[in-house]
Amino acid sequence: MQSSTSLNEPGAESRRCETTGLSVCLGAQRFIKLNAVSAVVFLLLGGIAAILLALTRWQAIHLLPVDWFYRILTFHGLNMLIFWILFFEVAVLYFACTIPLNCKLFSKKVAWVSFAMMLVGAIMVDVIIMMGKADVMMTSYLPLLAHPVFYLGIILVAVGTLIGVYNYFATLYIAKRDKTYEGSVPLVTFGATAAAIIAVVTLLHGAIVMIPTFTFSMGWTPEPDPMWYRMIWWGLGHQSQQVNVCAMVAIWYLVAYLTTGAKPVNEAVCRTAFALYVLFINLASAHHLLVDPGVGAGWKIWNTSYAMYLAVLASMIHGFTLPASVEIAMREKGYVKGLFGWVTSAPWSNPAFSGVALSVLIFGFIGGITGVTLGTQQINIIAHNTLRITGHFHATVVGGTSLAFMALTYYVIPLIFRRDFIWRKLARLQPWMFAIGILFVSLGMSFAGSMGVARRSWDIESAGIYGPAAHLKLGIMGIGAILAFTGLLLFAVLCVGTLLFGQKTNGRAMADWGVAQPLGNAKPGSLIHDHWAMKGTVALTFVFLACFAVYYFANWKALADVWPVR
Amino acid sequence: MSIEIPQRDWYKAPAGAEKLWIGLALLWCFVMSVMMPYWHFYGKQNSQGEAYSVEPNAFFERTMTFAEANKVGDRDGIPIVEPAPGSDAYLAARMWFWYPILKLRKDETYRIHLSSMDLQHGFSLQPLNMNFQVMPGYDHVLTLTPTSTGEFTIVCNEFCGIGHDKMIGKIIVE
Numbered sequence: 167m168q169s170s171t172s173l174n175e176p177g178a179e180s181r182r183c184e185t186t187g188l189s190v191c192l193g194a195q196r197f198i199k200l201n202a203v204s205a206v207v208f209l210l211l212g213g214i215a216a217i218l219l220a221l222t223r224w225q226a227i228h229l230l231p232v233d234w235f236y237r238i239l240t241f242h243g244l245n246m247l248i249f250w251i252l253f254f255e256v257a258v259l260y261f262a263c264t265i266p267l268n269c270k271l272f273s274k275k276v277a278w279v280s281f282a283m284m285l286v287g288a289i290m291v292d293v294i295i296m297m298g299k300a301d302v303m304m305t306s307y308l309p310l311l312a313h314p315v316f317y318l319g320i321i322l323v324a325v326g327t328l329i330g331v332y333n334y335f336a337t338l339y340i341a342k343r344d345k346t347y348e349g350s351v352p353l354v355t356f357g358a359t360a361a362a363i364i365a366v367v368t369l370l371h372g373a374i375v376m377i378p379t380f381t382f383s384m385g386w387t388p389e390p391d392p393m394w395y396r397m398i399w400w401g402l403g404h405q406s407q408q409v410n411v412c413a414m415v416a417i418w419y420l421v422a423y424l425t426t427g428a429k430p431v432n433e434a435v436c437r438t439a440f441a442l443y444v445l446f447i448n449l450a451s452a453h454h455l456l457v458d459p460g461v462g463a464g465w466k467i468w469n470t471s472y473a474m475y476l477a478v479l480a481s482m483i484h485g486f487t488l489p490a491s492v493e494i495a496m497r498e499k500g501y502v503k504g505l506f507g508w509v510t511s512a513p514w515s516n517p518a519f520s521g522v523a524l525s526v527l528i529f530g531f532i533g534g535i536t537g538v539t540l541g542t543q544q545i546n547i548i549a550h551n552t553l554r555i556t557g558h559f560h561a562t563v564v565g566g567t568s569l570a571f572m573a574l575t576y577y578v579i580p581l582i583f584r585r586d587f588i589w590r591k592l593a594r595l596q597p598w599m600f601a602i603g604i605l606f607v608s609l610g611m612s613f614a615g616s617m618g619v620a621r622r623s624w625d626i627e628s629a630g631i632y633g634p635a636a637h638l639k640l641g642i643m644g645i646g647a648i649l650a651f652t653g654l655l656l657f658a659v660l661c662v663g664t665l666l667f668g669q670k671t672n673g674r675a676m677a678d679w680g681v682a683q684p685l686g687n688a689k690p691g692s693l694i695h696d697h698w699a700m701k702g703t704v705a706l707t708f709v710f711l712a713c714f715a716v717y718y719f720a721n722w723k724a725l726a727d728v729w730p731v732r
Numbered sequence: 733m734s735i736e737i738p739q740r741d742w743y744k745a746p747a748g749a750e751k752l753w754i755g756l757a758l759l760w761c762f763v764m765s766v767m768m769p770y771w772h773f774y775g776k777q778n779s780q781g782e783a784y785s786v787e788p789n790a791f792f793e794r795t796m797t798f799a800e801a802n803k804v805g806d807r808d809g810i811p812i813v814e815p816a817p818g819s820d821a822y823l824a825a826r827m828w829f830w831y832p833i834l835k836l837r838k839d840e841t842y843r844i845h846l847s848s849m850d851l852q853h854g855f856s857l858q859p860l861n862m863n864f865q866v867m868p869g870y871d872h873v874l875t876l877t878p879t880s881t882g883e884f885t886i887v888c889n890e891f892c893g894i895g896h897d898k899m900i901g902k903i904i905v906e
């Protein structure tokens with residue numbers, strides 16, 4: 167019986183990949199396909215919503231009427247943050263537990279159940295929103311109340327995802343039991359496992375908060391306390407972002423390896439950093455309640471710094487080890503000129519590489535720095551619910567996570583769907599368009615928010631206090647949105663077009679996007695023991711730390727200028 | 733290699749530049765952690781979340797009594813109310829207005845009670861950009877000391893239905 171677990175045994179439902187030589191589980195392959203395709207469909211839906219929203223908030227255009235603005239905002243939040251991200255993550259999980267471990271997927275039946283529940287739930291949510299019965303934003307803060315189908319849909323998506331995660335752990339278990347691999351799991355699987363563990367905790371919070379809200383909406387139980395709701399909801403809403411970070415970082419390492427041959431400088435450090443995410447994120451949901459009543463300063467401070475900063479440490483470690491691994495790989499290949507010769511000769515025209523590099527930069531320099539600063543207990547006073555918050559997370563979950571997912575797709579489609587991309591020149595441009603667009607979206611929002619412009623507001627004119635400067639910032643956001651939306655649309659067209667018309671790779675390796683090639687003076691393995699070889703990375707991370715400190719203390723200064731308050 | 737099984741002896745202590753960076757990052761995280769308790773004791777802007785449970789109707793009664801007792805004027809049907817320096821002031825949030833208009837004195841300290849009569853609302857004081865959450869059932873007390881004069885605008889920045897963007901209030905400081 168045991169023979170069928172491993173993908174190498176005769177009779178295993180697997181194929182050999184013509185590009186990497188790895189064995190691919192056919193069951194996993196099918197569900198990677200299904201989940202990835204659904205993800206892209208939801209991304210497209212959310213993207214159409216995004217451009218409508220941006221063109222409404224860009225006050226000079228002010229496209230949508232008020233009811234549709236809030237409806238589409240609810241739609242955008244859920245389709246992007248929940249559906250696009252979760253479907254893609256389930257696809258990543260099915261990859262990480264099978265192919266690198268040489269193990270078959272635990273159960274196709276379970277995978278079907280998970281997929282069907284998620285899909286039905288997502289469709290229920292989208293339909294009920296579009297019918298105008300759930301204009302409550304994705305957070306659906308009580309006492310706002312949506313149609314019960316809305317909550318039921320979300321519960322189905324959450325439970326469906328949990329079942330997918332169960333399939334992941336079950337696969338890890340049979341891989342270990344039947345010894346389909348020897349030793350420790352690869353780093354990518356380790357990172358995915360961290361993501362899966364946090365996902366369980368997260369989705370349980372989702373169930374705890376959504377089930378009583380659903381029964382309340384049916385009239386069966388009394389209304390849950392709105393403060394309790396906020397606290398538990400953010401146990402879902404915040405921690406799921408840590409799932410995204412884990413998945414994103416795992417993808418960073420994977421793509422760095424595929425495009426430059428980078429391997430972790432120190433496995434132990436990278437793994438410890440993933441473990442820190444799991445251990446120290448649990449209470450960081452507090453930083454959504456920093457100016458709320460009923461939770462005291464001690465609680466807020468403790469939960470912000472204790473839990474958050476060790477997770478921040480983890481991200482700062484990855485922010486070093488990832489570029490360092492690329493630098494070492496490039497230097498060993500012979501790109502040794504100066505501090506940054508390895509940067510300039512990196513395979514920038516490979517969309518997976520450029521996508522991940524831009525994802526690292528946007529996530530680190532903008533998303534990370536703004537996130538930690540705005541999530542500082544007192545600084546939150548000058549940021550809460552302004553567009554600064556929206557500006558921050560469009561740098562993390564869009565410029566960071568979503569861009570990394572797009573980057574990976576440039577390998578997923580040729581390797582899993584076995585078709586070469588159409589329009590390869592445009593594909594090389596796509597990550598740049600999306601990244602630059604999101605950069606402007608994020609900066610425009612952040613600066614508008616610094617001038618007091620609220621998030622989730624249809625019209626800023628009613629307040630009568632925002633001048634030309636605020637309007638300019640919203641215009642910058644709008645122009646960025648047009649570029650980002652074009653990049654997103656291009657991505658969707660490239661994916662769908664390739665699935666339909668891309669040339670099949672039948673029996674040959676995928677068309678090369680261009681990976682870093684060794685030069686004549688290459689010395690593979692020569693830098694393993696040189697712990698100071700990553701000079702460029704050291705320079706970059708020092709610049710990063712300087713930016714971080716400047717932004718952080720500038721915000722304390724800004725806080726000191728407002729009225730004293732306790 | 734990130735998708736391959738690592739070599740058996742993968743555990744190594746960090747060294748060189750990596751060790752330096754981990755040390756620096758840890759130090760920075762420590763500085764950031766210390767800043768918050770430091771500001772709690774020595775800084776002037778803190779959100780302590782002082783709150784009492786209250787029925788929306790009871791809170792509205794208190795607000796009405798407070799407004800009648802301290803009314804000094806009227807604007808578009810909303811009373812302008814001037815509490816005594818150092819005293820308690822009430823501000824009710826309701827779809828889609830803030831009640832009443834508060835008139836405060838510069839450099840005096842007030843205990844401002846914030847609560848909602850219906851949904852969640854967001855107290856966003858502009859152009860200062862100070863933001864606090866307003867919840868139904870919670871009497872959220874801000875001990876506030878205006879240090880500048882003029883007319884300040886309260887924008888609602890928590891989504892509260894179709895009139896959300898129209899929910900504008902005022903605080904006047906003399």
Ligand code: HEM
Pocket residue numbers: 213216217219220223239240242243246247250251303304305556560563564568607620621622623646647648650651654
């Ligand atoms: C073309 C790309 C995108 C553009 C132009 C865009 C633009 C916007 C705009 C204008 C808003 C409304 C801000 C407000 O009024 O409060 C918004 C909200 C939001 N966006 Fe995006 N977005 C994009 C992609 C994404 C992606 C990929 C995600 C998630 C993965 C995402 C997640 C969110 C979330 C969670 C909200 C908040 C919804 C809420 O307040 O309930 N966005 N976005």
Ligand SMILES: [Cu+2]
Pocket residue numbers: 825826827828852853854888889890891892896899
């Ligand atoms: Cu309101």
Ligand SMILES: [Cu+2]
Pocket residue numbers: 853854888889890891892893896897899
């Ligand atoms: Cu509102």
